Amino acid sequence: MEKYIGIMSGTSLDGIDAVLVATDGERVTLLARTGSPFEPGLRRRLLALAGGDAVTARQWGELDAELGQAYAAVTLQLLHESGHSAEHIRAIGCHGQTVWHQPAGPLPFSLQLGDGNRLAADTGIIAINDFRRKDMALGGQGAPLVPAFHQRVLGGVDHVRILVNIGGIANITVLAPDQPVLGFDVGPGNMLMDLWARRHLGQPYDNNAAFALQGRVDTALLNRLLAEPWLALPAPKSTGRELFSEAWLNARLPVEIKPADVQATLAEFTATAIANEVDKWPAGELLVCGGGGHNPLLMQRLAALLPNWRVDTSNSAGVDMDAMEAMAFAWLAHQTMHNLPGNLPEVTGARRPAILGAIHLPG
Numbered sequence: 143m144e145k146y147i148g149i150m151s152g153t154s155l156d157g158i159d160a161v162l163v164a165t166d167g168e169r170v171t172l173l174a175r176t177g178s179p180f181e182p183g184l185r186r187r188l189l190a191l192a193g194g195d196a197v198t199a200r201q202w203g204e205l206d207a208e209l210g211q212a213y214a215a216v217t218l219q220l221l222h223e224s225g226h227s228a229e230h231i232r233a234i235g236c237h238g239q240t241v242w243h244q245p246a247g248p249l250p251f252s253l254q255l256g257d258g259n260r261l262a263a264d265t266g267i268i269a270i271n272d273f274r275r276k277d278m279a280l281g282g283q284g285a286p287l288v289p290a291f292h293q294r295v296l297g298g299v300d301h302v303r304i305l306v307n308i309g310g311i312a313n314i315t316v317l318a319p320d321q322p323v324l325g326f327d328v329g330p331g332n333m334l335m336d337l338w339a340r341r342h343l344g345q346p347y348d349n350n351a352a353f354a355l356q357g358r359v360d361t362a363l364l365n366r367l368l369a370e371p372w373l374a375l376p377a378p379k380s381t382g383r384e385l386f387s388e389a390w391l392n393a394r395l396p397v398e399i400k401p402a403d404v405q406a407t408l409a410e411f412t413a414t415a416i417a418n419e420v421d422k423w424p425a426g427e428l429l430v431c432g433g434g435g436h437n438p439l440l441m442q443r444l445a446a447l448l449p450n451w452r453v454d455t456s457n458s459a460g461v462d463m464d465a466m467e468a469m470a471f472a473w474l475a476h477q478t479m480h481n482l483p484g485n486l487p488e489v490t491g492a493r494r495p496a497i498l499g500a501i502h503l504p505g
């Protein structure tokens with residue numbers, strides 16, 4: 143078994159998750175995990191950039207360098223906490239910070255910031271990043287990439303098992319006997335709920351859904367949100383803040399509505415968009431991972447909307463719900479180091495499987 147580090151900072155923009163795993167490509171064992179929230183100023187600048195604000199080349203470059211430094215600091219923290227040093231680690235798989243994802247149109251691209259050169263130089267470990275653009279160069283969406291990992295660690299069961307990652311965006315992976323793996327983004331995860339909590343509570347998220355639980359679902363608003371045409375598009379598909387933005391929400395809000403009712407409606411919207419996709423499959427097991435699995439209201443609504451499904455977190459199947467995505471990028475680094483493909487063309491729509499990522503050597 144070789145040791146890899148995986149680093150994820152997702153579309154919630156909450157901070158950085160890092161894991162140390164041992165893997166031979168087939169089995170993936172979590173050895174250690176750490177994390178670091180973004181410092182508020184950095185988070186604010188990332189939110190502005192991901193919201194489409196204009197930035198100068200200088201601001202852009204500085205953010206790239208600052209994130210590279212932040213990823214290196216988390217890596218050193220993980221090594222320290224787990225009693226490892228650089229020479230124990232074969233490579234780091236670093237997702238980077240998505241600041242723009244544009245899978246359609248004449249010039250599709252997906253941009254993740256966080257300088258891999260700096261990460262390699264500051265840690266002395268091979269750093270792999272930019273995992274999405276090879277798949278896009280081959281006509282794919284570049285996302286989601288995690289389904290291949292889900293299949294590896296949670297596949298091979300005799301019933302329908304669906305994984306749903308509820309991060310900023312929600313994406314599902316369908317693992318069914320004798321069927322190719324399917325996976326696609328289903329809509330917003332915590333993104334809109336977080337936005338509303340920031341606006342009305344001044345907090346990064348609605349902790350344990352306390353605010354949403356004070357409100358009532360507004361059916362008219364819920365139906366307006368669910369009428370978004372993107373939700374009905376067939377897979378392959380992926381999305382992000384570019385679509386589910388503050389402007390998108392504002393355009394659908396009625397003039398008069400209680401803030402708590404909006405929060406309750408956004409939670410219901412997130413759960414319904416997920417349940418509508420899951421419900422297209424014969425009932426089985428729905429396993430939740432990502433931060434949304436800590437939201438009791440989301441979990442309760444998913445269970446209520448899918449009465450014939452066993453709804454639980456991925457912890458119940460032996461994979462830490464909070465470590466899943468970072469573990470996936472550690473595994474993707476393994477794939478790259480062994481010249482193995484990381485994407486699933488049936489998921490992303492790419493013309494073929496491909497070796498993903500840009501490799502930065504520390505020497």
Ligand SMILES: Nc1ncnc2c1ncn2[C@@H]1O[C@H](COP(=O)(O)OP(=O)(O)OP(=O)(O)O)[C@@H](O)[C@H]1O
Pocket residue numbers: 150151152153154155156307308309310311332336346347348349350351431432433434436437438467
């Ligand atoms: N106790 C809790 N109550 C409510 N929501 C929670 C709780 N804990 C975490 N969350 C939600 O989880 C979010 C973080 O999720 P996660 O870390 O999976 O996001 P991410 O890494 O940015 O995801 P992705 O890359 O999939 O978009 C928070 O912003 C918050 O909305």
Ligand SMILES: CC(=O)N[C@H]1[C@@H]2OC[C@@H](O2)[C@@H](O)[C@@H]1O[C@H](C)C(=O)O
Pocket residue numbers: 152153240243252284285286287288289307309310311312313327380381382467
């Ligand atoms: C472009 C981008 O960063 N997409 C993320 C985002 O967050 C969740 C969902 O949208 C998923 O498609 C993807 O992340 C995971 C890690 C993936 O590629 O599977």
